[in-house]
Amino acid sequence: MNTQFFSDTTVMTRRSLRHISRSMDTIITVTIMPIAMMLLFVYVLGGAIQAGTDNYVNYLLPGILLIAIASGISYTAYRLFIDLQSGIFERFHSMPIARSSVLWGHVLTSLVSNAISVVVIILVGLVMGFRSSAGVPAWLAVAGILGVFTLALTWIAVIAGLSATSTDGAGAFSYPLIFLPFVSSAFVPTASMPGPVRAFAENQPVTSIVNTIRALFAQQPVGGEIWLALAWCVGILVIAYAFAMRAYRRKIA
Amino acid sequence: MDETSLAIQVHGLQKSYGKLRVLKGVDFDVARGSIFALLGSNGAGKTTIVRILSTLLKPDDGTARVDGFDVLSQPARVRESISLTGQFAAVDEILTGRENLVMIAELRHVKGTGAVADELLERFGLAEAGGRRVSTYSGGMRRRLDIAMSLIGSPRIIFLDEPTNGLDPEGRIDVWQVVQGLADGGTTVLLTTQYLDEAEKLADRIAILHDGTIIVSGTLEELRKLVPPAKVEYVERQPTLEEIFLAIVGRDKKEQR
Numbered sequence: 001m002n003t004q005f006f007s008d009t010t011v012m013t014r015r016s017l018r019h020i021s022r023s024m025d026t027i028i029t030v031t032i033m034p035i036a037m038m039l040l041f042v043y044v045l046g047g048a049i050q051a052g053t054d055n056y057v058n059y060l061l062p063g064i065l066l067i068a069i070a071s072g073i074s075y076t077a078y079r080l081f082i083d084l085q086s087g088i089f090e091r092f093h094s095m096p097i098a099r100s101s102v103l104w105g106h107v108l109t110s111l112v113s114n115a116i117s118v119v120v121i122i123l124v125g126l127v128m129g130f131r132s133s134a135g136v137p138a139w140l141a142v143a144g145i146l147g148v149f150t151l152a153l154t155w156i157a158v159i160a161g162l163s164a165t166s167t168d169g170a171g172a173f174s175y176p177l178i179f180l181p182f183v184s185s186a187f188v189p190t191a192s193m194p195g196p197v198r199a200f201a202e203n204q205p206v207t208s209i210v211n212t213i214r215a216l217f218a219q220q221p222v223g224g225e226i227w228l229a230l231a232w233c234v235g236i237l238v239i240a241y242a243f244a245m246r247a248y249r250r251k252i253a
Numbered sequence: 254m255d256e257t258s259l260a261i262q263v264h265g266l267q268k269s270y271g272k273l274r275v276l277k278g279v280d281f282d283v284a285r286g287s288i289f290a291l292l293g294s295n296g297a298g299k300t301t302i303v304r305i306l307s308t309l310l311k312p313d314d315g316t317a318r319v320d321g322f323d324v325l326s327q328p329a330r331v332r333e334s335i336s337l338t339g340q341f342a343a344v345d346e347i348l349t350g351r352e353n354l355v356m357i358a359e360l361r362h363v364k365g366t367g368a369v370a371d372e373l374l375e376r377f378g379l380a381e382a383g384g385r386r387v388s389t390y391s392g393g394m395r396r397r398l399d400i401a402m403s404l405i406g407s408p409r410i411i412f413l414d415e416p417t418n419g420l421d422p423e424g425r426i427d428v429w430q431v432v433q434g435l436a437d438g439g440t441t442v443l444l445t446t447q448y449l450d451e452a453e454k455l456a457d458r459i460a461i462l463h464d465g466t467i468i469v470s471g472t473l474e475e476l477r478k479l480v481p482p483a484k485v486e487y488v489e490r491q492p493t494l495e496e497i498f499l500a501i502v503g504r505d506k507k508e509q510r
Contacts, residue, residue, distance in 0.1 A: 007359075007362075008360060011356060011359045011360055015345065015348065015356055018347065018348060018352070019347045022347050022386075023347070086341070086343060086344075086345075086346070087339045087340070087341045087342070087343035088343045088344065088345055090304075090309055090337070090339055090343060091337060091339065091343040091402070092360075093308075093309055094307040094308065094309055094332060094335065094336070094337040095332060095336075095357075095360055095361065096329065096332040096333045096361070097360050252309070
């Protein structure tokens with residue numbers, strides 16, 4: 001890590017952010033699906049869901065945010081794949097620059113664009129009745145967890161972007177990630193699920209992350225759940241980063 | 254020729270993709286400030302050589318030195334000396350032409366990035382289009398921008414991989430003029446092409462790559478001596494289609510050079 005890395009990463013990130021600002025439709029696409037899901041669950045299915053809460057929007061929002069991030073990161077894979085296809089990836093790699101800045105530009109852009117989607121969805125949530133008494137530290141904790149979660153999934157997207165053979169393939173890896181919150185405590189309490197499903201739901205990363213964020217928003221004690229959530233995020237991040245670097249080295253070797 | 258007068262030295266270069274042996278021992282040298290053309294059919298291995306020389310690909314065997322630096326042991330130094338214009342215009346479609354140039358100037362730590370960009374836009378006839386997104390550019394404009402991006406930071410050696418592929422006749426002549434101008438300014442140019450006339454027009458030396466090795470190399474004069482001497486014949490010379498095309502679309506022949 002040196003000054004060259006930081007200045008090159010700044011240039012790469014600015015480039016990638018321009019892509020985002022010039023295709024706002026990507027952010028709209030990313031936010032509209034989770035918002036539609038939120039409307040569906042609150043106003044259509046919500047009446048029949050026994051979540052044991054008087055404000056279902058509060059219950060639902062953390063899971064919706066995770067779905068938004070899981071679908072948002074597929075654009076990182078897509079953009080990286082386009083770079084590889086267009087030859088600009090090779091142009092950058094034949095230049096005297098810190099080579100890894102090519103990847104970091106996309107990763108940092110993913111953090112920014114997902115942060116924008118998350119803010120938009122929280123605003124829509126507020127309109128729909130989301131209320132939180134959380135103070136600044138709790139909000140910062142939520143931002144931190146969502147940030148690490150985004151980073152972890154973005155590095156998975158980097159693997160997909162580097163190893164995809166078609167644009168469809170570059171995006172398709174995110175479907176299982178988007179689906180994961182459905183088999184968790186995001187929409188209904190896991191206690192209502194049959195044995196094996198419940199066992200899976202209670203032991204997959206989304207449940208601990210959702211429970212932690214929900215507790216933070218509600219000003220309730222998070223207990224050990226927050227450490228479990230962070231352990232999942234950091235664990236996925238480390239493994240995804242290692243595999244992404246392997247895919248990257250294979251690409252440039 | 255001594256070591257320092259050589260911009261590129263390639264010896265015994267080998268590369269296979271799986272069982273397919275693309276390069277079977279390639280040797281050639283390129284003198285500083287010259288234009289060297291690698292001529293070969295599609296799939297002859299021209300791009301593989303360019304990718305090895307620009308540190309994007311590692312050779313299986315053999316050595317390659319660019320500007321005196323070994324591509325395997327000193328890749329970062331090689332990248333300081335070179336610029337690559339790949340087979341397909343490697344430009345950012347979503348950015349404007351000017352933004353593309355500024356971006357490369359920033360990455361190369363050139364001073365006065367805006368001025369550098371404007372000067373290049375002017376020189377490559379893109380001044381008006383500079384503020385437009387590259388996705389609206391024609392193939393020829395993209396290629397010109399692509400080459401303009403390669404010139405930023407005045408690299409000593411420039412690789413052009415099939416620079417005129419897919420261009421119309423005027424676009425080709427534009428590129429030829431740029432290449433000639435580079436060499437006149439002391440830049441070493443290695444270009445690959447499958448067009449015989451392109452190599453003939455531009456190159457100081459030509460190497461023909463066939464089936465993984467350089468089968469002949471030399472100046473055009475030297476290559477001419479390899480075939481039986483020319484017979485003097487008188488034929489009525491018809492204008493080529495290219496000449497007709499250029500005459501009709503109003504391009505002065507002196508301008509082509």
